[in-house]
Amino acid sequence: MSCQNIYPFVAIVGQENMKLALCLNLIDPTISGVLIRGEKGTAKSTAVRALADILPKIEVIKDCPFQLSPNDSVEICRGCFMSHCREKRLNNQEVETICRHIRVVELPIGATEDRVVGTLDLEYAIKKGKKRIEPGLLAAAHRGILYIDEVNLLDDHVVDVLLDAAAMGINTIEREGISFSHPASFLLIGTMNPEEGELRPQLLDRFGLSVYVKGIEDPRERVLVMERRIAFDQDPQGFCSMWREKSQELADKIERAKLIHPHVIVDQEHLYYIAELCTKMGIDGHRGDIVTLKTAKAMAAFEGKEKVETTHIDVAAELALPHRMRRTPFMDVENKLTPPSSLQNTICGDGVSF
Numbered sequence: 001m002s003c004q005n006i007y008p009f010v011a012i013v014g015q016e017n018m019k020l021a022l023c024l025n026l027i028d029p030t031i032s033g034v035l036i037r038g039e040k041g042t043a044k045s046t047a048v049r050a051l052a053d054i055l056p057k058i059e060v061i062k063d064c065p066f067q068l069s070p071n072d073s074v075e076i077c078r079g080c081f082m083s084h085c086r087e088k089r090l091n092n093q094e095v096e097t098i099c100r101h102i103r104v105v106e107l108p109i110g111a112t113e114d115r116v117v118g119t120l121d122l123e124y125a126i127k128k129g130k131k132r133i134e135p136g137l138l139a140a141a142h143r144g145i146l147y148i149d150e151v152n153l154l155d156d157h158v159v160d161v162l163l164d165a166a167a168m169g170i171n172t173i174e175r176e177g178i179s180f181s182h183p184a185s186f187l188l189i190g191t192m193n194p195e196e197g198e199l200r201p202q203l204l205d206r207f208g209l210s211v212y213v214k215g216i217e218d219p220r221e222r223v224l225v226m227e228r229r230i231a232f233d234q235d236p237q238g239f240c241s242m243w244r245e246k247s248q249e250l251a252d253k254i255e256r257a258k259l260i261h262p263h264v265i266v267d268q269e270h271l272y273y274i275a276e277l278c279t280k281m282g283i284d285g286h287r288g289d290i291v292t293l294k295t296a297k298a299m300a301a302f303e304g305k306e307k308v309e310t311t312h313i314d315v316a317a318e319l320a321l322p323h324r325m326r327r328t329p330f331m332d333v334e335n336k337l338t339p340p341s342s343l344q345n346t347i348c349g350d351g352v353s354f
Helices: 016-027 044-053 086-090 113-117 122-128 137-141 156-168 219-234 236-263 268-280 287-302 310-320
Strands: 034-038 057-061 097-101 104-106 118-120 133-135 145-149 170-175 178-183 187-192 209-213
Touching: 016 034, 016 044, 016 187, 016 209, 016 236, 016 287, 016 310, 034 044, 044 104, 044 145, 044 187, 044 236, 104 137, 113 118, 113 137, 113 156, 113 170, 118 170, 133 137, 133 178, 137 145, 156 170, 209 310, 219 236, 236 287, 268 287, 268 310, 287 310
Parallel strands: 034 187, 034 209, 104 145, 145 187
Antiparallel strands: 057 097, 118 133, 170 178
16 A cells, blocks of 8 residues: 555544545445535545545456446447457456556546546547547546535536436436447545535535534644644655554455445334434435435444444434535534534544654
């Protein structure tokens, strides 16, 4: 595992609710992502980019532009203009695969729709006289993480594309007489500062979990933030080496949780408990119930347990429901998204001091 000069995830001071929400999504990607709101300089972007060091591995077809698994349907290859393995797959022949960490694909705020969705490869068309699709960011993010910094500033037409892909798990490219669809199932992670504007309700609801982060008030922890950042800036490789063992411990814990997760059971009384919570909190629709259930199961697996307990549901509700509550005029977003007190020291202890 190589940190590649990325600040280690486990070295982030505090912000336990944010770190836990990200880890739970790695255990169960169907939780559908995290929206991280908060003040400037609270490690929002640092945490997301630092995920690269603890991400689970997946098997992919080598050089496949759509990140396909060898177990995926070959139907996608029938319309594929790019994949070198197309004929092999269609003829049920073996293809070369690799095992790699899932990727964090960053979507720039100024990205065009063609860059996100994909477009016609004009250079190839001019040189070869044939049509070929140039995949976009949604293809690169399939089976991985799509990260949007300042997600509330994203253009509306790009938001519409993301909503369609998130809802269907499929991206369709229609350019110059070509119509081509490919899987686009990704974990959506967004960061934003509420002071710069709110998020469209349709997109807000697509984030499985939402956390609010703010600056640490404890002077000792604020000093620790400074000490660690200075140490990282002075010697990134040395700093990462100090945290490599804890990073591996967390990565192993997530891998174990992924194995336990399919076996986690939920008693019916706990299902009623979730339903009552959502009703009392005025949650519209049923997505909140389902996400709370999924989060509670991931939380149980993260703790190495095969049965959901009430405490798991309480934590899950604090992460999954606040951004789905009916909002009234002048509602204080920060007060509705206060960090759960039950999440202290969930990820790891400090372990290393300066």
